[in-house]
Each structure stands twice: as structure tokens, then as C-alpha cells.
Amino acid sequence: xxxxxxxxxxxxxxxxxxxxxxxxxxxxxxxxxxxxxxxxxxxxxxxxxxxxxxxxxxxxxxxxxxxxxxxxxxxxxxxxxxxxxxxxxxxxxxxxxxxxxxxxxxxxxxxxxxxxxxxxxxxxxxxxxxxxxxxxxxxxxxxxxxxxxxxxxxxxxxxxxxxxxxxxxxxxxxxxxxxxxxxxxxxxxxxxxxxxxxxxxxxxxxxxxxxxxxxxxxxxxxxxxxxxxxxxxxxxxxxxxxxxxxxxxxxxxxxxxxxxxxxxxxxxxxxxxxxxxxxxxxxxxxxxxxxxxxxxxxxxxxxxxxxxxxxxxxxxxxxxxxxxxxxxxxxxxxxxxxxxxxxxxxxxxxxxxxxxxxx
Numbered sequence: 001x002x003x004x005x006x007x008x009x010x011x012x013x014x015x016x017x018x019x020x021x022x023x024x025x026x027x028x029x030x031x032x033x034x035x036x037x038x039x040x041x042x043x044x045x046x047x048x049x050x051x052x053x054x055x056x057x058x059x060x061x062x063x064x065x066x067x068x069x070x071x072x073x074x075x076x077x078x079x080x081x082x083x084x085x086x087x088x089x090x091x092x093x094x095x096x097x098x099x100x101x102x103x104x105x106x107x108x109x110x111x112x113x114x115x116x117x118x119x120x121x122x123x124x125x126x127x128x129x130x131x132x133x134x135x136x137x138x139x140x141x142x143x144x145x146x147x148x149x150x151x152x153x154x155x156x157x158x159x160x161x162x163x164x165x166x167x168x169x170x171x172x173x174x175x176x177x178x179x180x181x182x183x184x185x186x187x188x189x190x191x192x193x194x195x196x197x198x199x200x201x202x203x204x205x206x207x208x209x210x211x212x213x214x215x216x217x218x219x220x221x222x223x224x225x226x227x228x229x230x231x232x233x234x235x236x237x238x239x240x241x242x243x244x245x246x247x248x249x250x251x252x253x254x255x256x257x258x259x260x261x262x263x264x265x266x267x268x269x270x271x272x273x274x275x276x277x278x279x280x281x282x283x284x285x286x287x288x289x290x291x292x293x294x295x296x297x298x299x300x301x302x303x304x305x306x307x308x309x310x311x312x313x314x315x316x317x318x319x320x321x322x323x324x325x326x327x328x329x330x331x332x333x334x335x336x337x338x339x340x341x342x343x344x345x346x347x348x349x350x351x352x353x354x355x356x357x358x359x
Contacts, residue, residue, distance in 0.1 A: 055164060055166055055175070055179075056168060056170070059167060061167040061279075062165070063164070063166075063247070063248075064163075064179075064248035065162070065163050065164075065276075066244065067160070067240075067244055068159070068242050068245050069158060069159040069160075069161060069241070070158055071157045071158060073241055075240060076241060078229070078239075079092040079159070079231075080156075081219075083153055083154045084153065085148050090216075092216070093151075093183050094148070094151050094153045095216050096181075096204070097146075097153070100124075101126060101144055105209055105212065106205075106208060107123070107124040107126070107129075107201075108123060108124055108202060108203045108205075109123075109202065110182060110200040110203055113252070114200075115252075116162065116180050116182075118203070118205055124202045126144060127139075129201065130146070133185065133199065133201070135150060152185055155185045155186055156183045156184065156185055156186075157184075158184040158186060158198060159183055159184060159242075160182035161178055161180065161181055161235075162179050163176055164176070164177050165276055167283065178235045178236075178238075180203055180205060181203070181204050181206055181209070182201065182203050182204075183200075183201050185198070185201060186198055211232075213231035213235070214230050214233075216230055216231040216232075217230055218231055218233075218234055220234070243269055244272055244273070255269070
């Protein structure tokens with residue numbers, strides 16, 4: 001009996017505990033509408049802050065352009081000055097060179113064909129680069145150090161950049177994003193020759209350096225010396241200026257391969273720029289859509305009056321030149337008489353008018 005009573009007591013206790021616990025909540029799942037609204041909010045946030053935008057992988061249209069930037073131009077000068085570090089201010093090459101030397105950013109070998117490759121087998125050996133281009137360095141405990149005076153920032157007067165112009169079908173907008181960067185040393189110019197030889201150093205992925213460039217202040221104007229812009233802002237807002245030297249094509253040709261003269265090169269660069277601009281303008285058919293806007297009643301009435309003035313009466317023949325000249329002279333005479341009447345002295349007898357009184 002005691003055993004039976006104990007079993008009953010335990011059963012009752014378990015039942016009471018089970019009833020005291022709250023019911024298990026159903027797992028909450030996001031509906032398709034909520035997910036779409038969240039995605040739309042994300043797109044709106046990306047448009048509000050364009051510096052954080054990234055190129056989607058499923059774009060419907062993209063054109064890769066390679067440009068050469070000359071840092072001696074005014075628009076590209078923020079990347080070059082100061083040539084040597086002044087306090088905490090350094091130029092872009094010195095900053096990028098330090099990031100690669102310390103291993104914070106990975107550099108990739110510049111190939112002879114000029115195409116970039118960001119695979120592991122193409123990673124750049126920094127020590128080999130320093131020795132190849134005669135950059136003095138010191139090595140201690142496997143760590144490479146280069147003095148500020150030995151950094152060839154004064155010779156890095158050009159850059160190659162790769163930019164992708166793409167259409168985002170989610171937002172229906174066109175954007176231009178820098179995807180790769182390559183500094184170039186210009187060497188060989190002396191007192192006997194002014195032609196310098198370009199030496200491209202390495203490629204870097206822009207996504208790898210974007211977070212670091214956001215910490216590098218730049219002076220963006222000669223009139224305002226406040227460093228109110230970063231290197232990431234400079235590239236994200238496309239403040240640079242450069243000539244096209246290559247586009248991605250199925251034959252892998254650069255413009256110099258099929259442009260024999262300088263004038264042909266300029267014409268081809270202009271054609272590519274216009275081709276991209278025309279595609280952006282006409283992608284929605286805006287360049288071919290007729291004006292189907294209906295005019296309101298006021299515009300229609302003004303058109304009728306204008307037609308009557310220029311073409312004469314709506315029905316019948318238009319007035320001859322003699323009739324028009326007679327009418328214009330008569331109108332002129334009436335206006336002159338009216339002006340003389342208004343200019344009459346005040347002592348003249350006033351005009352008397354009689355009005356018949358109503359009975």
C-alpha cells in the first residue's frame with residue numbers, strides 16, 4: 001500500500017508541474033512580405049549612404065573599364081601630395097606601401113599582359129619586389145623595414161585602376177565602382193630625356209583597402225584646406241580623372257593594339273565614353289519615347305490664338321501685306337491721338353456726358 005501511495009503521489013506532482021509550465025511557443029518565421037520589406041529598406045539605406053554600397057553579383061549589365069590616372073593633374077593631386085610625409089599627413093602611395101609592407105593588405109603580381117589575378121598563386125613576395133625595383137630595406141628577425149626617405153613616393157606619379165560600371169536591377173540605378181588599383185613608378189627621365197618608363201608594381205583589390213582608405217584624410221580643394229575627405233570618399237565618389245587604355249573584351253586587346261595614331265586613340269576613348277553614356281540614357285527607352293503629354297485647356301487656347309495671329313483668320317484667306325500695314329498705321333495714329341489727349345492741359349473744358357433718366 002505504501003508503495004502504491006508513493007507512486008500516486010509522484011504522478012500527481014509530475015502532473016502539477018507539467019500544468020504549471022507555460023505552453024511551448026511556436027517558432028516565429030518571417031513571411032515573404034516581411035523579407036521583401038527588409039530587403040527594400042536595405043536598398044534604401046544603401047542609396048542614402050553610397051559610400052557603403054557594394055556591387056551585387058547578379059547584375060544584369062556590367063562594363064569593365066581600365067583607366068590611367070596622371071597624378072600631376074589637378075583632379076588627381078590629392079593622391080600625390082604631400083610627396084614626403086609631413087607629420088601625420090602622407091600621400092596614397094606611402095600609405096598603401098606601408099600597409100603591404102606590414103602584411104595588413106595583400107598585393108598581387110602585375111603580369112605582362114596587364115590583367116589582374118587575385119588567386120593565391122599570384123600573391124606578391126614583398127622582398128622580391130623591393131629587390132627588383134632597388135628599394136632599400138632592412139630585415140631584422142624576418143621583419144622588413146623601409147625608411148620614409150627610401151619610399152619611392154615621388155616616382156609614383158601614375159596609377160592604373162579598374163572600374164566596373166554596372167546596372168543594379170533591384171534599384172534601377174547605374175553605379176561606378178573601383179575594383180582594383182595598381183601604382184606605377186615613372187623612372188628613366190633625366191636632363192637628356194623627358195620620356196619616363198612606367199613600372200607597374202602590383203595589383204590590390206579595392207575591397208581589401210577600402211576600410212583602410214576610409215582612415216586616410218585628404219585635402220580635396222585648394223580653396224578649402226580642411227581635410228574633409230578620405231581616400232575612400234575620393235574613389236567612391238569618382239573624383240579622379242583618367243583616360244581609358246583598355247576595356248574587357250573577348251579578344252583581350254588594349255586600345256593601343258588597334259589604334260595606330262594618337263588621334264585614333266582619342267577618338268576611340270571618346271566613342272567608349274559616349275557608348276556608356278548612351279546606354280545609360282536609353283536603357284529605359286527614354287531616348288526613343290515620344291512626348292505623349294496631353295495639353296490642358298489653357299495651352300490649347302494659347303495655341304489657337306497663336307495660330308490666328310501668325311496665320312490670319314481660322315476660316316478664309318489671310319490678310320494681305322497692304323491691309324496689315326494700313327491697320328498697323330491706323331492703330332499707331334489712334335495711339336498717338338490718345339497720348340496727345342491725355343497730355344492736354346488741365347484747364348481744358350471737361351467732357352460732359354448726358355445720361356437719360358429712367359422713368
